[in-house]
Amino acid sequence: MNKLLTADIIRIFKGKSFYYGLFFSTLLAMFFVFINKSSNDFIGIPDSSALMILPFFTGAVIALKISSEFTSGVIRNKLIMGHSRIKIIFSWSICALIITLLFYIFFEAGTFSFAYLLSYNLSHLETKLVIKNLLLIGILLLSNVFFIILICVIYEDTKSIVLMFLFEYALLFISSMGGELFSDNKTAQLLLRFFPLGQLTVLSVTKAPDRPWLTIICALSTSIIMLVTTLAYFRKHDMK
Amino acid sequence: MDYVLKTNALSKHYKKFKALNEVTMNVPKGSIYGFVGRNGAGKTTLMRLICGMQFPSSGDFEIYGVKNNDAALSTVKKRIGAVVENPSIFPEMTAIENLKNQYRLLGLPTYDGIDELLELVGLNNTGKKKAKNFSLGMRQRLGIAIALCGNPDFLILDEPINGLDPQGIIEIRELILKLNQERNITVLISSHILEELSKIATHYGFIDKGNIIREMSAMQLEEACRKCLRITVTNTPSAIKALDELKLEYKVVDDTTIDIYAKPNITHLVTSLANENCEVTACTEQDQNLEGFFVSLVGGGSDE
Incomplete structure (x- = not known):
């Protein structure tokens, strides 16, 4: 597992796509801060x-x-040299969690540091509340990782990127529409807790999150269900 | 005889289609095992099963005596290198980076040996050129170099000369021979370019429609393909008597057919046979190559 993880992590950090993604997501955060400067929002x-x-x-x-890994056939090398499919999934999961965490840290660092540089009024923010919300958002983002891995394992090629985008868009749409439409519907509100985008209209760094433990349980259960489904599928699946 | 790979009634079905049907084959240690079959015969499927990319529908296989459902297989698999279908390389990486990645996956402590591997496959001057810019032959050779990381003693190569130019074919052939003779690596190589295979293989397995139809050594194949005069006679015991008297080397193929491994005087031969009350109803010269032998085994026609 260590060999696999070391090789996977080094490959991520040596690839340009990781740095491009990191750069542009941070840049976008700073852009948002910049365009909202006039309203100090x-x-x-x-x-x-x-x-x-x-x-x-x-x-x-x-x-x-x-x-x-699928399109280049490098996953074959992993299997041929005896790495188990379960270890391959775990290694990918850890790498994906690291990527997400770094992107999140850079995004928030970009947001806050740029806001500070542009002299935003941040005095009304409560540190404790901000940290609590940011941690919750972080957990939600990390739970999203397992869904992406499941899609990649099912489709085995770059089609998975398109599908992932479509799914995230669908969730974004449902969340932004549903969050307001079903604001009084408890079942709908509970279901929306299972997806990171479902909390889009709910979480705010200025207010205490509603039952954060429930959101954490929902996010964790989504992660576990996705991971177990991925393992069950990939363990017995004939590769293309 | 020691075997590196043994399959036992190995089958793979895709719904109703039988890609492999109870395949039993044995790859002897130290051999270059030519796996011969038409497109879709089941060669790649078998290699995919051995490499762990797919699972058998029934049957099993052993690598170095370890069964496929044994936990120890993952340890034994470290002794295998393979290039199945396309070479497994990251196109965005250089040759050295690809090899380093393989070294890390294998958990090798240092990158020692990478230069030697690159030299072995003739890619030592590729520098910063990315694998995506390599020619087909270079990619194939890089795939083999990757498969050779960690010094495996069993190499699986699936159609390694497909699409290569004549120079590329020669290079790969020489490389395989070198690996087999100098490093004592057992090679399982599939191909449908039979003449090329016949230049390196020490053993053969013929597969058709998912069934192994014959396994033989190169020596046996040579025997089967030996130039001879095939006669069809009306009285085989009499013909044998006449041939013994003429002191000719021969082999009785069936009740009416005899192969004679010499260049007899046809008039003398026919007269001698006639004296023994044996008529020759047909006489043909047999000079089969591997291709001819394969066709005679599986029959002609389309592979669809």
Whole structure:
């Protein structure tokens, strides 16, 4: 597992797509901060914008990295030399979590540092509340990783990137529409907790999150279900 | 005899289609095993099963005596290098980067040996050129170099000379021979370019429609393809008596057919046979090559 993980991590850090993704997502965060300067409206950038943008950026990079293993045939090398399919999935998962975490850290660092540089009024933000919300957003983003891996394993090629985008768009649409339409519907609100984009209209760094433990449980259960489904599928699946 | 690979009634079905049907084959240690079959005969499917990319529908296989459902297989697999279908390389990486990646996957402590591998496959001057800009032959050779990382002693090559120019074919052939003779690497190589295979293989396995139809050594094949005069006679025991008297080397093929491995005087031969009350109803010269032998095994026609 260590060999696999070392090789996968080095490959990610040596690839340009990782740095492009990191650069552009951070740049986008700074752009949002910049265009909202006139209204001094910082709220919505570190929370909703992160939930809206990062799944696309991290998803694209992760899907590109994994699908390229299938298209180049390098996954065959892993299997031939005796690495188990389960270890391959775990290694990908850890790498994908690292990518997501780094993207998130850079996004938030870009947002806050640029806001500070542009002299935004951040005095009304409560540190404790901000950290609590940011941690929650981070967990939601990390849970998204397992869904991307499942798609990549099913499609085994770059088609998975397109599918991942379509799914994230669909969720974005449902979330932004549904969040308001079903604001009184408890079942709908619960279902939306299972997806990072589902919390788009709910989470804000200025207010205490509603039952954060429930959101964490939902995110964790989504992750576990996705991971177990991926393992079950990939373990017995004949590769193309 | 020691075997590197043994398959036992190995089958692979895709819904109703039988890609492999109870295949039993044995790859002897130290051999270059030519796996011969038409397109779609099941060569790649078998290699995919051995490499772990697909799972058998039934049957099993052993690599160095370890069965495919044994946990120890992952250890034994470290002794295998393979290029199945296309070479497994990252196109965005250079040859050295691709080899380094393979070294890391194998968990090798240093990058020692990469230069030697590149030299072995003739890619030591590729520098910063990315694999995507390599010619087909170069990619094939890089694939083999990757397969050779970690010093495997069993190499699986699926159609390694497909699409190569004559120079590329010669290079790959020489490389395979070198690996087999100098490093004692057992090679399982599939191809449908039979003449090329006949220049290197020490053993053969013929597959058709998912069935192994024959396994033989190169010596046996040579025997089967030996130039001879094939006669069809009306009385085989009498013909044998006459041939013994003429002191000719021969082999009885069936009840009416005899192969004579010499260049007898036809008049003398026919007269001698006639004296023994044996008529010659047909006489043909047999000079089969591997291609002819393969066609005689599987029959002609389309591979569709």
